[in-house]
Amino acid sequence: MLELLQHEVQYLALSIMGIAYISKIFWILHFKPMKERTPAKGSHSKAIIASYFCIALPWTMESTIKKWYKWLEFSVFHIGIAIAIIASFLIPEAKHLMTPNVILIFQIIIAISFFVLLIRLTRRIFSPVNRLISHPDDYFSLFLMIIWFFVAFFAMNMDEGSIFFSSYFILTALLIVYVPFSKMSHYILWPFSRYYFGKHFGHRGTYPKIRQ
């Protein structure tokens, strides 16, 4: 059963996600882009690169300067997601790499991510603006991730008999399947949207921003 969860179920989930992602890319591409008919004032390539890097360079946006803690939260839990996903491959495929030190680092990051997401859930519920702009999908996605981090933390103990261990693989599969149909599909839209943002404003010469 555990074997099935760690391999076949994961591959099935990944295949579904892969198909959904590829379909989504085709779906995006079937919409015609607006084209610029004028010569550019700025550089498209510089602007597109700056546009992608804006999330790594928090000092380039007023919002991330002022809400640096949100940027930190964002960075931490995205690293947490990457770690928890990597672990779901390492455990069945390269168990020898899961040394005690690696496990400890993974657990620390996953634990922090868990708490960060708890903070974000609290904010979504109690901050008037966040509550107003939230839909069931926003709560559900967050909730799913919180549970996932919770079980992932204990699953890292590598106790195959534990309920957390099997739950971790079940949840990972569920998450992978749900992602393309939820707000979490921003993963696939983001590279495109930042590309066009950079291109549009780079064309007009306003991006990358001129520093004050």
Place this chain on the structure above:
Amino acid sequence: MHKVINKSEKAKNAEESFKKKMNRQAILSFGVCVHCGMCTESCHYYLATKDPKMAPAYKADRVRKLYKKYFDWTGRLLPKWVGGDEFNTDDDLTELMDIVYGSCTMCRRCSFNCPMGVDKALLMRTGRAILTEQGIAPQGIIDVSEDQWKIGNQMGISTDDFLETIEWLNDELKTELDDPSAEIPIDKPNCNIIYAVNPREIKYAPMSLLAIAKIFHVANESWTMASKGWDNTNFGLFSGDNKLGAYMGNLVYDSVERLNGNMLVTSECGHGYRATAWESPNWAARDLNFRIYNVLEIITDYVKSGRIKLDKSLNQFKVTYHDPCNLGRSGGITEEPRYLINRSVSDYREMYPNRADNFCCTGGGGAMSMGEYSKRRLETAIVKADQLRATGADIVATACHNCVDGLTDLIKFYKLKMKVSLVGELVADALVYQKMYKVPEIKPEEITQYKVLVIDDEPDVIMYLTALLEDNGYKTISAATNEEALTQLDKEHPDLITLDLIMPGKSGLTFYHTLRTNAQYKGIPVVIVSGVNPENPGQYDSRSFIYQHSLPRPEGYIEKPVNKELLLMTIEKILELKNK
């Protein structure tokens, strides 16, 4: 079982129109928002009101709900799960109008603060577009768009009036420069520059055109204006009507081709520059064989290449600069105005935040033509007012006529000690050539014949205006109430009226209505000399009736506190043109 909803015809059409408007950039901006709220504090509507419904993501969701319902994969099956919804009634559309027109100036400040790259202005404009197609928009937007469609410019100025005004401006230019060769050429073929302006410069603010004409003359530029296709403004940008956007763009592009100009240059108008230089070629699907510049780019080149010389000691003021959203954030012109102001004034001080991070003047997105939202606009202007106050400047320079209006309104509303000026006017005042100017001579025999009726409820204002006009050779009579004014009209037969709109009892607006609907008084030119009512800013929003013209527009329009030169120039222009 399906719930049967009787959708209104307009709601149905609006949804259909929405579906047709989706392109790649739109679906990305609609789809990628994660509702993180990072953009919330970048919006002046939210900052000023702290109302969660003013958060950019919430406002965008009012349009996004259609995307979620009809395009989102999950939303098609479970719309409520992802915030999808439909429009069912005309009221739904009116509610949307309040959001997309009344709560967003499409300044794009929030877009620059979104880690996902959501262009909220694109979403808002899509919302505006689907409403415009159903005939739903603020009255000012509808009226001005109609003028652009029918007459080819936003102030409904006829070609004759345009040419007469240019002729009058030519006389002013010759006198000011003391040079008979100085002129504003019209329809001159094969020039380097075809210059397009904001019609406000023809109708109400000729000083800015005069300033640029002076600079062009001193730089010995080969330039002309076109008698057709001279309006660089474009209400298609505001209403989301790409067809109007293309039409207005084509009018100016055609004029460049017809006159075989080398380049098209737009005046100090933020949205005009953005629409003409960046958007209209896309809307019109037209590849141009000439370049488009803003006039500040051209003047910067003059200064850099030594074609004109500036003396900053001629402008001894503390000056700051407001970046118009459409010129800066959406247009790419942020350094040229700074370069010019730095060389034109003795004390330049930066405003923070600035450039692409600057706050909107609150009059963007066509807001100045929407009287119904003036109150909200001025409330949200506190953000801009604080920004201005912190500079300690005497003058806020900007490069957009719309911003001039927006800033003037808020300066008055928040009682700031500050004036607004266009960059071009500061540059013209700093022109070294100006030292050779002769003060224009007042020829009393030419002007004493005119009698001006000053209507204002404040005795101080009456005293000031009558003294100013008499010092400049006019005969004056005055009235403090509408009743008195009517008596004076019948008795004295004035040649022109200056009218305050905010008066006790019957408002000046009612009186204006009487003037314009009564055959006896219809022909008397009126210059509105008014301001914002601090108690109720939306009540007599004089600007809104300049745009919403159920009545003919006034011949002149001057903001209080009165700019002497502008008032005298406006009166002189109206009376001379009338006399011709």
